[in-house]
Amino acid sequence: MTTHTPPASNDRPQQGAEAAEDFTTSDGLRALLTRLHKSGEGAWTHDPVATELMVFAAEKYAALARKHSLDPWEAAAAAFDVMRTRAARTARDPWGVITHAVRITCIAEERGQGLLCSVHQARRAHIAAFHDPERFGDRENPLTDYHPALRVTDSYESENTPDPARDPHRRATSATAAVEEAIELVTALGWPADTARSSIDYVTAALAHAGNRRTAFESLRRDAYALAFLDLPVTSWTTLLRTLLGHPHPGYATTSIGRGILLRLVLDESGEDLLEDHDLVLSISLAAPSPGGRRR
Numbered sequence: 001m002t003t004h005t006p007p008a009s010n011d012r013p014q015q016g017a018e019a020a021e022d023f024t025t026s027d028g029l030r031a032l033l034t035r036l037h038k039s040g041e042g043a044w045t046h047d048p049v050a051t052e053l054m055v056f057a058a059e060k061y062a063a064l065a066r067k068h069s070l071d072p073w074e075a076a077a078a079a080f081d082v083m084r085t086r087a088a089r090t091a092r093d094p095w096g097v098i099t100h101a102v103r104i105t106c107i108a109e110e111r112g113q114g115l116l117c118s119v120h121q122a123r124r125a126h127i128a129a130f131h132d133p134e135r136f137g138d139r140e141n142p143l144t145d146y147h148p149a150l151r152v153t154d155s156y157e158s159e160n161t162p163d164p165a166r167d168p169h170r171r172a173t174s175a176t177a178a179v180e181e182a183i184e185l186v187t188a189l190g191w192p193a194d195t196a197r198s199s200i201d202y203v204t205a206a207l208a209h210a211g212n213r214r215t216a217f218e219s220l221r222r223d224a225y226a227l228a229f230l231d232l233p234v235t236s237w238t239t240l241l242r243t244l245l246g247h248p249h250p251g252y253a254t255t256s257i258g259r260g261i262l263l264r265l266v267l268d269e270s271g272e273d274l275l276e277d278h279d280l281v282l283s284i285s286l287a288a289p290s291p292g293g294r295r296r
Contacts, residue, residue, distance in 0.1 A: 023049070024056070026095055029095060030089060030094050032050075033083055033084075033088060036050060037084070044084075054076055057075075057079040057080070057098075061079060061099075061102050062075070064102065064106055065106060067106070068106040070106055070109055070110070074106075078102045078105035079101075082097065082098045082102065104123075105119070108122045108123045109122075111128050115127065174266050175204075177265070178262050178265035178266045179200060179201075179262070181270075181271050182244060182261050183200050184271060185274055185275070186200065189284040190284075190285050191284070192289070195232070198230055199230050199237075199240055200240075202220075202229070202230060203220060203241065204262070206219060207262075213245040214248045217242075217248045218248065220241050220245075221241060231289075232289055233289060236289045239284070239286075240284075242260075242283075244260050244262050245260045245262065246260030247260075
């Protein structure tokens with residue numbers, strides 16, 4: 001008669017522990033993390049299953065790490081930090097919690113390297129919104145040529161410039177005189193007198209309402225009512241706006257093109273001075289409408 005010897009009593013718990021600690025599953029990972037937590041200090045260092053877990057994590061998150069230009073073991077280190085938390089031990093899906101945290105850490109690591117700051121700072125939304133720093137010579141066109149932060153606009157104020165707050169009457173007189181001189185100039189260059197006056201009055205009224213030339217230019221440029229009311233072609237209207245208010249681009253702010261004839265007249269340029277600007281004279285003359293409202 002054959003006698004079957006049952007396995008030793010200490011073999012069954014060991015087999016059960018190995019089955020329960022299949023860390024590739026959520027239940028097994030939860031059991032392993034709980035055991036390592038209860039084992040106290042040194043458990044992660046000396047436990048062979050913990051070593052296998054970290055190797056598995058490095059392989060699992062290798063693709064995610066490479067996506068963010070990181071080493072797989074950097075992602076494994078992020079996973080290690082999450083595995084020791086209570087949230088991972090008690091989660092219904094520990095791997096889901098760990099994966100989400102590792103993804104956020106990888107993004108913050110990449111942004112921190114790009115922004116030249118710590119990962120802690122890169123996690124903040126108001127800092128991560130900035131773009132990566134650039135060298136001035138990284139682009140084909142120098143950054144100083146077009147970036148508004150590197151542009152300086154000269155001030156035209158001087159000791160002889162009247163203060164509008166102290167002398168409002170002089171300001172009104174200068175503006176009125178500038179409008180009249182602008183009407184005379186445009187009329188002398190081929191525009192019908194009534195069209196020139198009504199058009200310039202319309203522009204100056206919009207300028208007074210807008211408060212600055214750039215806003216007035218953008219508003220008037222899209223004003224379909226003005227074209228119908230003044231009976232002007234689009235080309236004549238756009239040229240007149242650019243002539244009166246100046247080119248709206250900030251790069252032209254300190255040039256005669258950017259100032260416009262209204263500002264130039266207020267700055268004590270005379271009509272004779274403007275007539276010496278051949279480009280200005282040519283653009284006004286070519287844009288002059290015919291009495292029927294069409295460009296000549």
